[in-house]
Amino acid sequence: MNVTERYRYVYKPLVFVAGLAPLVWLTCGAFGWFGASLGADPVKELEHECGKTALNFLLLTLAVTPVRNILGLPQLLRLRRMLGLFAFFYALIHFTIYVVLDLELNWSTLGADIAKRPYITIGFTALLLLVPLAATSTNGMMRRLGRRWTSLHRLVYVIAILGVWHFYWQVKRDVREPLLYAGILALLLLYRVVRAQAARSAARAAASARAQLTSTSRVGLSLRQSQSD
Amino acid sequence: MPTRVPRIAPSEITPPEVYFSRRTLIGGALAAGVSALAGRAEAAAGPPADAARLTYTANPGYSVSEPPNKYEEITTYNNFYEFGTYKEDPSRNARAFRTRPWSVRVDGEAEVRGDFTLEDILKGQPLEERIYRFRCVEAWSLVVPWVGFPLASLLARFKPTSRAKYVEFTTLYDPNRMPGQRVPVLEWPYVEGLRIDEAMHPLTLMVVGLYGVVLPNQDGAPLRLIVPWKYGFKGIKSIVKIRFTESQPRTTWALATPNEYGFYANVNPAVDHPRWSQATERRIGAPFFAQRRPTLPFNGYADQVAPLYQGMDLRRYF
Numbered sequence: 099m100n101v102t103e104r105y106r107y108v109y110k111p112l113v114f115v116a117g118l119a120p121l122v123w124l125t126c127g128a129f130g131w132f133g134a135s136l137g138a139d140p141v142k143e144l145e146h147e148c149g150k151t152a153l154n155f156l157l158l159t160l161a162v163t164p165v166r167n168i169l170g171l172p173q174l175l176r177l178r179r180m181l182g183l184f185a186f187f188y189a190l191i192h193f194t195i196y197v198v199l200d201l202e203l204n205w206s207t208l209g210a211d212i213a214k215r216p217y218i219t220i221g222f223t224a225l226l227l228l229v230p231l232a233a234t235s236t237n238g239m240m241r242r243l244g245r246r247w248t249s250l251h252r253l254v255y256v257i258a259i260l261g262v263w264h265f266y267w268q269v270k271r272d273v274r275e276p277l278l279y280a281g282i283l284a285l286l287l288l289y290r291v292v293r294a295q296a297a298r299s300a301a302r303a304a305a306s307a308r309a310q311l312t313s314t315s316r317v318g319l320s321l322r323q324s325q326s327d
Numbered sequence: 328m329p330t331r332v333p334r335i336a337p338s339e340i341t342p343p344e345v346y347f348s349r350r351t352l353i354g355g356a357l358a359a360g361v362s363a364l365a366g367r368a369e370a371a372a373g374p375p376a377d378a379a380r381l382t383y384t385a386n387p388g389y390s391v392s393e394p395p396n397k398y399e400e401i402t403t404y405n406n407f408y409e410f411g412t413y414k415e416d417p418s419r420n421a422r423a424f425r426t427r428p429w430s431v432r433v434d435g436e437a438e439v440r441g442d443f444t445l446e447d448i449l450k451g452q453p454l455e456e457r458i459y460r461f462r463c464v465e466a467w468s469l470v471v472p473w474v475g476f477p478l479a480s481l482l483a484r485f486k487p488t489s490r491a492k493y494v495e496f497t498t499l500y501d502p503n504r505m506p507g508q509r510v511p512v513l514e515w516p517y518v519e520g521l522r523i524d525e526a527m528h529p530l531t532l533m534v535v536g537l538y539g540v541v542l543p544n545q546d547g548a549p550l551r552l553i554v555p556w557k558y559g560f561k562g563i564k565s566i567v568k569i570r571f572t573e574s575q576p577r578t579t580w581a582l583a584t585p586n587e588y589g590f591y592a593n594v595n596p597a598v599d600h601p602r603w604s605q606a607t608e609r610r611i612g613a614p615f616f617a618q619r620r621p622t623l624p625f626n627g628y629a630d631q632v633a634p635l636y637q638g639m640d641l642r643r644y645f
Binding site for chain 1: 399400403404408412414415465467510512513583584602603604606607609611612615616617618619
């Protein structure tokens with residue numbers, strides 16, 4: 099198998115199965131299958147676990163670029179779309195559980211929550227922002243949007259910040275877990291800032307080297323000219 | 328103090344074993360229905376067979392029409408940060424917690440002060456079972472058959488002076504036995520308090536058990552407070568100190584986040600927590616799609632306690 103085949107027939111299916119594992123586990127817990135249990139408050143457990151799984155996939159999506167650069171695995175990029183789509187998938191389930199099982203389809207409460215509760219407002223915003231990213235995740239859309247695709251998908255940085263902030267803000271007192279997420283996100287974003295800066299200074303260095311080279315050759319030329327005079 | 332405490336002839340009181348088995352039957356039938364609906368694994372409604380039973384009388388004057396939660400729910404879904412901040416932490420981390428010997432220091436504006444053993448505290452206090460609603464500030468609720476005695480009859484023994492305007496309670500501070508105290512999520516030890524009239528109110532209960540058995544560690548053994556018209560965090564657990572004071576006690580949650588948690592903390596659907604609504608609550612253990620219910624003013628005890636707060640702005644004194 100060459101690299102393309104390995105990704106298509108082995109790695110991608112593995113990631114797909116792994117991505118569904120949390121859902122399978124939570125479903126077993128909700129129905130009490132195979133001795134799984136969600137504890138005394140299954141609704142909250144489902145809600146929180148789906149939300150955290152969405153954040154996990156969001157952070158994994160953002161980890162692809164650093165990991166492929168550091169480990170020298172350019173092919174890793176092939177897994178990124180699936181990780182991002184899983185983030186959207188779990189965020190959508192998280193929201194559905196909140197509306198259906200937690201609020202029990204009380205639409206007026208939903209409206210009030212989104213409008214009045216800042217942590218729900220930002221969580222909902224993050225979910226809405228994920229929609230265009232998921233919708234433009236196909237190869238056709240990538241081709242059609244060209245360079246604008248890259249700009250659009252930079253929204254993922256905003257989404258990740260909103261998502262972690264949403265987590266941090268709903269915790270009553272013990273913020274250690276959301277802070278861990280915030281720390282990981284900060285590292286992933288910092289990596290990009292540092293790389294962008296390094297790329298900029300490298301570009302500057304190259305430009306000045308080019309300029310120096312041109313002026314040196316010109317001097318050489320004039321020297322030769324003066325010698326021939 | 329206009330309160331409704333029904334007088335009940337001894338002949339009217341159902342013997343505990345009859346009452347208890349009846350409720351177990353109803354609870355069992357209900358649990359079966361619930362798990363059939365939700366397709367969930369079934370757990371016994373009552374306490375485990377090896378739990379230490381208490382001698383008590385059921386007090387039907389203090390009961391609710393809703394079915395009580397299962398023992399398992401009441402003992403695995405706990406906010407007791409001294410044993411961890413996740414709901415299932417206390418049931419795991421409090422297993423080895425030893426509650427004997429135990430002593431309670433009585434201090435402050437009272438004629439009788441000093442250290443009392445738990446046995447002293449319980450002496451001459453007939454235990455009764457009361458089924459109360461329990462409403463957490465996090466907008467979930469339970470129905471719990473507590474076993475205890477009125478706080479008023481304990482406090483009376485210490486002869487509070489006229490300067491005793493408040494009662495302050497303190498939880499044990501011992502990070503070796505309460506591992507959660509090694510993490511500074513709150514200012515330890517946990518402190519709670521009541522105005523003296525709230526403390527002396529007949530609804531206010533000193534709890535030593537639930538479901539007819541000795542209080543499990545994760546629920547605040549060996550001695551905890553239950554104030555059914557207030558949010559759950561007022562119900563301080565594992566009490567080692569009772570102090571009568573002239574000024575309002577500085578209570579833990581009110582110190583931690585003063586804009587979110589007040590000293591009074593009366594259950595009030597009209598006053599939201601800054602981050603979430605208090606208008607409704609989710610009843611733990613109820614079937615899916617039938618968990619959310621409106622929150623009642625004073626948690627359904629308004630008839631008995633609203634007069635305590637006459638003329639007070641409950642938005643300000645939340």
